[in-house]
Amino acid sequence: NSHQGYLQEPLYGESCAALCNRCACSSSYVDYLDNGNNKMAIQQADKLLKKHKDLHCAKVLKAIGLQRTGKQDEAFTLAQEVAALEPTDDNSLQALTILYREMHRPELVTKLYEAAVKKVPSSEEYHSHLFMAYARVGEYKKMQQAGMALYKIVPKNPYYFWSVMSLIMQSISAQDENLSKTMFLPLAERMVEKMVKEDKIEAEAEVELYYMILERLEKYQEALDVVRGKLGGNLSKGLPAHSKVLILFLSCFCFSSDDWQFYMSYFDSIFQLIDSAWTPPAEGEHSPEGEVHYSADQAVMFVEERLAEESKSSRPLRGPYLAKLELIRRLRHRGCNGEYKLGDPEELMFQYFKKFGDKPCCFTDLKVFVDLLPSTQNAKFINQLLGVIPLSAAAEGKLAVPADIKALQQHLCVVQLTRLLGLYHTIDKNQKLSVVRELMLRYQHGLEFGKSCLKTELQFSDYYCLLAVHLLLDMWLEAGEEKAVWQSLTLLEEGLTHSPSNAQFKLLLIRIYCITYSTTPSGG
Known part of the structure; x- marks a missing residue:
């Protein structure tokens, strides 16, 4: 592997043919696997494993065949048998990496190379693989540590600046901006300054990283001095370093x-x-x-x-x-x-809902983009979403309800979007009470899907109860409907009997009890 570039990735997606050639698998197996004839590839692998039962690479390549034929559980079990042995031969490691990639399990690659590095701590290749594995899962702190470990083994500038870049990424992803500017960026600055003082800066990318750090720390004069000084001679003319490096x-x-x-x-x-x-x-x-x-x-x-x-x-x-x-x-x-x-954003959001509406994250994904919808189209959009949810055929006077958990999640997403778009806000008191009754009926129906839930788990339909409570609280806070607040307390207490671990139920109860206590004469 070449390590002359910065953040250049080591070998990751090698073809099965190359791996098979290196681990002495039969050529017929190679042809079958690379040509997509996975069933025959599995048969050939079984023949090979009968002769060489400890040929780990062949075992993993069989797992790749199983994965590609839809037998994910068998493939995973077979792969874990090899992974549990903590292999250090490059063939098995690369084959497992390919398999985990196809399984969309990049976090398992990190465990693979963590074990390899422990067994072969002087391996430059395994350390670089580990760094890149951390990069794929966004483990920036571990990237920083892996970069420095690699630099101690092979003191090359790119490895040192991998660690610096990892600190910058920690600062970018940090929830606390103060933490970013008081810890991550100053540490990155000191690391680069050390290389500057020792006259070890070699490449343009290193100067650009330094410039980026200073810019993010708002040290604009120092950043200007870098550009105008000796280090600035390494920069490409006219290209903003921050944007280019990112x-x-x-x-x-x-x-x-x-x-x-x-x-x-x-x-x-x-x-x-x-x-x-x-x-x-x-x-x-x-x-x-x-x-x-x-x-x-x-x-x-x-x-x-x-x-x-x-x-x-x-x-x-x-x-x-x-x-x-x-x-x-x-x-x-x-x-x-x-x-x-x-x-059209409305159509794109509709298509997104059809694809991911049964996922609990769908509402939080879409709520960010509701401002792209014309307010005059809100009701039409909600009805469009409702039209694709599979609800049971309702008898006369009965509520149409979801037949399974996926349909329930879809309907919950639409109800939450309805509130977010303000459609409940425009209806009168009686209509709101009617919506509350409907939401609670849906909540009680949804409890059927959660009969096997543990006490520490939330019921699938809890959000119906929460939305009903919020509608009642709106009536109380906006119109002074005292009956609504007592009804909301009743619903929350009922919710806690089914979901004793629901933090939102508990927080709302605390909030309501505190407000009602403070507004009651003599606190009684």
Whole structure:
């Protein structure tokens, strides 16, 4: 593996043929597996394993065949038999990596190479594989540690700056901005300053990282001094370092089509380049590291390519669909209405609901983008969603209810969107009470699906009860309906009998009891 570049990925997706050749598997097995004849490949692997039962690489390659024929459980069991032995031969490690990749279990690759590094602590290759494995799952703290461990073994600048970049990513992903500016970025700054003082800065990317750190710390004078000084001679002219490094970082880490943080960083970076009006040179490469996206057209193409890849994926990925909505939002904010023909947000959200509406995350995904909907279309949008939910055929006077948990999750998502869009706010008192009664009937029906739930688990239909309570609280807080507050207390106490671990029930009860106590004469 070449380690001359920065954040250059070691071997990850080697073909089965190359692996088979190295671990002495039969050529017929190689042909079957690489040509998609997985059943015959499994048969050939079984023949090989009868002669060499301890040939771990062949066992994992059989697991790949099982995985590709839909026998995921058998494949996983077989793979774990090999993984439990903590192999250190490159053939088994690469085969397991391919298998875990196809299973969409990148976290297992980290465990694989953690064990390999413990057994062979001096291996540059295994340490670099471990670093990249952490990168794929966003374990930035462990990336930092792996980068420094690698640098101690092989003191090359790229490995040192892998660790620096990991600190920057920790600062970007930190929930606490103060923590970012008082711990992660200052530590990254000190690490780079150490290399500057020792005159060990060798490459443009190292200077760009330094510039990025100073910029994020708002040390603009120091950043300007870097650009104008000796180190600035290594920078490509005219390209904003912050945006360039982030885009290259994303591409070098094998962009994950389902990683939301990467999409946000990509959009932030490309629009910074657009705002700076940067364009690539007329001749030659955009930068020594490769092509840099710098226009809205490229961002649109990038998202469309991710969607095309998603259509070929073995499992649905939410990221590309949400990225399209995010790009529409950003383009609209810049006054680009319909110019790039990304589609109607209402239709895109409807298609997203049809694909992911049975997931509990669907509501939290879509609520971010409801501002893209015209307010006059809110009721139409909700009815459109309701129209695709499979509810049982209702007898006269009876409520149409979901037949299974997936349909229940879909309906819950729509009810939450209905409240978010303000459709409950416009109805009168009697209509609200009618909605409360309907929600509680749905709540009680949904309890049928949670009969096997443990006391520490939430009931699937808890949100119906919560929404009913919030409607009652609206009536109390907005119109002074005292009866509504006592009814809400009754519903919450009922909810706790079925979901004693529901924190939202408990918090609402505490809130209501505190308010009612403080507003009652003499606190009685």
